[in-house]
Amino acid sequence: MSWIKEGDLNLLEKISANVLKAGPMPKHVAFIMDGNRRFARKKNMERQEGHMQGFNKLAETLRWCKHLNIPEVTVYAFSIENFKRTKEEVDGLMELAKQKFERLLEERDNLEKHGVCIRVLGDLNMLPLDLQELIAKAVVTTRAHNKCFLNVCFAYTSRYEITNAVREMAWGVEQGLIKASDVSESLLSECLYSNNSPNPDLLIRTSGEVRLSDFLLWQTSHSCLVFQSVLWPEYSFWNLCEAILQYQLNHKSIQKARELHQEHQALQQLEADRACVAEHLQHHGNGKPADAQRRQEALLHYTACREDRVQDFLEALKHKRNSFFSDLCSKPVLA
Amino acid sequence: MALLYGLLWRLLLLLVHVNTALVSWLRVRLRSWKGRLWERAVAALLLPVALAGFPDQHKKLNHNPDATANPVTGNRDDGRRARWLSDGKALEKLPVHVGLLVAEEEPSYSDVANLVVWCMAVGISYVSVYDNHGIFRKNNSRLLEEILRQQNLLGVDGSKYSIEFLSNGSDKHNVVSCRPTVKVLSPEDGKQSIVQAAQQICRSVENKERSSKDISVSMLDVLLRAPCRPTETSPMTTCWTLCRDTLPASRDLDNDKSSEWTSPETV
Secondary structure (H helix, E strand, O other): OOOOOOOOOOHHHHHHHHHHHOOOOOOEEEEEOOOHHHHHHHOOOOHHHHHHHHHHHHHHHHHHHHHOOOOEEEEEEEEHHHHHOOHHHHHHHHHHHHHHHHHHHHOHHHHHHHOEEEEEEOOHHHOOHHHHHHHHHHHHHHOOOOOEEEEEEEEEOHHHHHHHHHHHHHHHHHOOOOOHHHOOHHHHHHOOOOOOOOOOOEEEEOOOOOOOOOOOOOOOOOOEEEEOOOOHHHOOHHHHHHHHHHHHHHHHHHHHHHHHHHHHHHHHHHHHHHHHHHHHHHHHOOOOOOOHHHHHHHHHHHHHHHHHHHHHHHHHHHHHHHHHHHHHHHOOOOO | OHHHHHHHHHHHHHHHHHHHHHHHHHHHHHHHHHHHHHHHHHHHHHHHHHHHOOHHHHHHHHHHHHHOOOOOOOOHHHHHHHHHHHHHHHOOOOOOEEEEEEOOOOOOHHHHHHHHHHHHHHOOOEEEEEEOOOHHHHOHHHHHHHHHHHHHHHOOOHHHOOOEEEOOOOHHHOEEEOOOEEEEEOHHHOHHHHHHHHHHHHHHHHOOOOOHHHOOHHHHHHHHOOOOOOOOOOOOOOEEEOOOOOOOOOHHHHHHOOOOOOOOOOO
8 A cells, every 4th residue: 555645635624624723733743653453453353454554544644744734754663672572573564664665666756746755763774684775765765855754763762763873973083073072962962863853843652552662752852742542543633633732732831841941951062162161271271361352262263163073073974874875775686 | 714713723722721621620529529429339349359359468468477577566557568568569560660750830849758658658669759940859858858757657667668578489479679769850860861971981982992883772771870979969969768778679670670761662
């Protein structure tokens, strides 16, 4: 079944969408698509069929998001913890993923028409090589599209993502691109797999479970979390509207918390820069305490240098990640 | 048209607010009305369950004198403590670590202290308390006082806690009810502590003490779980262990459940 479902909303859905759009709308929604297996049990289907239905529901949800002008969606497709399931189920999921990515490549014209950019986040080297190659092709093919964005988290957990970000920063230090003192919250955020996206405004988890399951822990620190008891394959347009309404009700207080946090971050960065400058002046000064003007000049200079260093490092990181995908694409396809 | 939708949206929000207010008002009213009727209904429904359902609870109370290190005396406090602990064990699952996120602008110290003491009484070993402005962290001596006060009021005496093995024969059911630990957290203990750990790692990479390839999830985990250390803003350590005994807690429980990261779950 296709990734893209065409079709408009019916009249009632259109009216409700317009009413919701009169208020603040989330620009990035994340879904934990839980409940496929329970759905399969409930309908006496095979588990595999449950996962298939789950994928169909994903395509439908993307259509709703498009009509609601939500440009970015992130989904939790496969956790590193899921590798612990039975070999049969894991192989089945890998096979499903392969089919879906192959299908995606067949639909590339349609994807271009709708401007869909697909990104896959996770420790992809844990996946079978043929799946990695398919993923790389999908990512490279849709890289330039910019109307809407779908981030699929595959072989992903938040802890691995954060650890990877720390490793990348350490790599930057090893390469002499940045200093250890440049490490900050915003730099770490730029090194995550999701660095090309803004933080999710809304996180929705289905099937009634109330836990985070190691998904986007860093990015959802100031997001609206909504837990709904419906099983994922049974998700409806009205469930989505309900979640968005929750977001709208809490919008102001979340905005306030975000702004406070950003102010605090900026202050911390300023203090860190000041401390570095003070240390520098102490070491290279001539024993006399520097006057306020000299300190201020040194601070501005240091901040500018730091920002340049960080930019160069992030460019190098981006290049490294793009090469990973391009290299996979240029490998001969396994027959 | 946009104006109409705007009005409809405001009306929708108003309806939701009215609905929420109505529901909470009803809940308060029903609680007082439900009082007598509810209790009788619950008693009637649960009586058969009580007779048939929790035989373990009775058995464990009877076995206590044999199993515990401290023999249960006729002391009223010990009886209450044993009952609370067995209440906890009668539950199918008991969390090892409970986190309290207090979102009020002006948190109530006595309410939080009550929650902490109840958790400890039921057998929960680790309780973390967090508030968004770092109020508890700044005033942790006041919180500690309040907790000790509530402990005394309830007759839960910290100094009597020691490691008790409530065993019913097989290893699987050993419950180590060890000394409860309360940790007070503030926003600095969130992302900032991860950033500090990252800085530490990068500094050691800068000094060529390790390579970026050595960095793993478990390395970061160990750094983040480093024992409670006093911070600059609060020289007093903000991690208390409410027991004067110095018996070590079981490492197995630590590794399994009480983690500063969320425990990974299958999706």
